[in-house]
Amino acid sequence: EVQLVESGGDLVQPGGSLRLSCAASGFTFSDHYMDWVRQAPGKGLEWVGRTRNKANSYTTQYAASVKGRFTISRDDSKNSLYLQMNSLETEDTAVYYCARGSQYSTNWYIDYWGLGTLVTVSS
Amino acid sequence: DIQMTQSPSTLSASVGDRVTITCRASQSISSWLAWYQQKPGKAPNLLIYQASNLESGVPSRFSGSGSGTEFTLTISSLQPDDFATYYCQHYNSYPLTFGGGTKVGI
Numbered sequence: 001e002v003q004l005v006e007s008g009g010d011l012v013q014p015g016g017s018l019r020l021s022c023a024a025s026g027f028t029f030s031d032h033y034m035d036w037v038r039q040a041p042g043k044g045l046e047w048v049g050r051t052r053n054k055a056n057s058y059t060t061q062y063a064a065s066v067k068g069r070f071t072i073s074r075d076d077s078k079n080s081l082y083l084q085m086n087s088l089e090t091e092d093t094a095v096y097y098c099a100r101g102s103q104y105s106t107n108w109y110i111d112y113w114g115l116g117t118l119v120t121v122s123s
Numbered sequence: 124d125i126q127m128t129q130s131p132s133t134l135s136a137s138v139g140d141r142v143t144i145t146c147r148a149s150q151s152i153s154s155w156l157a158w159y160q161q162k163p164g165k166a167p168n169l170l171i172y173q174a175s176n177l178e179s180g181v182p183s184r185f186s187g188s189g190s191g192t193e194f195t196l197t198i199s200s201l202q203p204d205d206f207a208t209y210y211c212q213h214y215n216s217y218p219l220t221f222g223g224g225t226k227v228g229i
Contacts, residue, residue: 035219045159045167045210047219061217064124097166104173109157109214111178113166 002026002112004098009117016088016121022081022098022114030054030076033101033108036083038094039116046094048072050101050108051081065091088121095119125149125213129222136227142198144225146211151191155215158187158196161224162207170209171196201227 008020022034033056036048049062051072060072071084081098095116101108126149136142146156154174159167169178171187174194184199198205206229211222 044224045161045212045221047212047221050217050219063218104176107155107214109155109169109172110212110219111169111172113168115166 002100004100004112004114006096006098006114006117009096009119011120011122012088013123014088014090014121017084017086018088018119020083020085020096020098020117020119022083024079024081024098024100027100029074029079033103034072034074034081035099035101035110036070036072036081037097037099037110037113038092039097040091040094043094048083048096085119088119090121093119093121124218125152125215125220127211127213127220127222129209129211129225131225132223133226133228135229136201137229138201138203140201142201142205142227144196144209144211144227146189146194146196146222148192148194148213148215152213152215154190155213156187156189156194157212157214158185159210159212160205160207161210167210198227 003025005023035050052059069087073082097116098114099110100112102111128147156174158171161167175187208224208226
């Protein structure tokens with residue numbers, strides 16, 4: 001059974017930093033792309049970014065709203081995904097979901113989601 | 124960036140109704156489209172990928188169609204468990220983007 005468990009969410013002041021983690025199990029983590037998606041309270045879903053797998057050099061992509069402030073990394077030896085968030089803004093307040101990417105032909109879609117972890121940015 | 128527009132934003136329906144939700148892309152995305160269902164306080168759940176492929180374990184009353192810029196999600200006979208919010212998302216290029224969601228209620 002695929003499981004994705006996020007941790008690290010907290011209350012942080014504007015301008016602060018936070019690191020989220022996602023522990024994966026039930027599948028071969030190293031084969032998959034991995035994403036972060038967020039959802040502000042009462043709002044829709046917003047894709048944050050993606051890390052590709054080793055076969056694709058672990059390259060990353062980011063949404064414009066977080067580029068330069070957030071960094072996605074992974075440790076395949078620990079089946080873990082990370083999101084380092086710096087220079088946090090109140091607009092970053094959201095539930096952050098870890099999600100698995102799976103391949104269809106040449107592209108990758110999200111097929112499994114974690115339960116999410118809440119990040120609150122407030123003074 | 125590719126914009127995804129869903130309609131309607133809210134929908135009132137009854138058990139047994141046929142429900143159709145539309146998703147339009149601002150430019151062609153071929154068939155690189157997924158649909159998700161989300162219930163309050165829960166993570167999204169994949170229903171459809173590649174515009175029309177039903178994810179394993181998803182009831183057959185759900186179906187997807189379309190290509191290019193216009194897509195639909197259809198629930199053939201709405202069940203009590205289907206009252207939720209539905210999102211489309213393209214994965215044609217970066218950044219991936221979601222539609223604004225369609226809330227299906229009574």
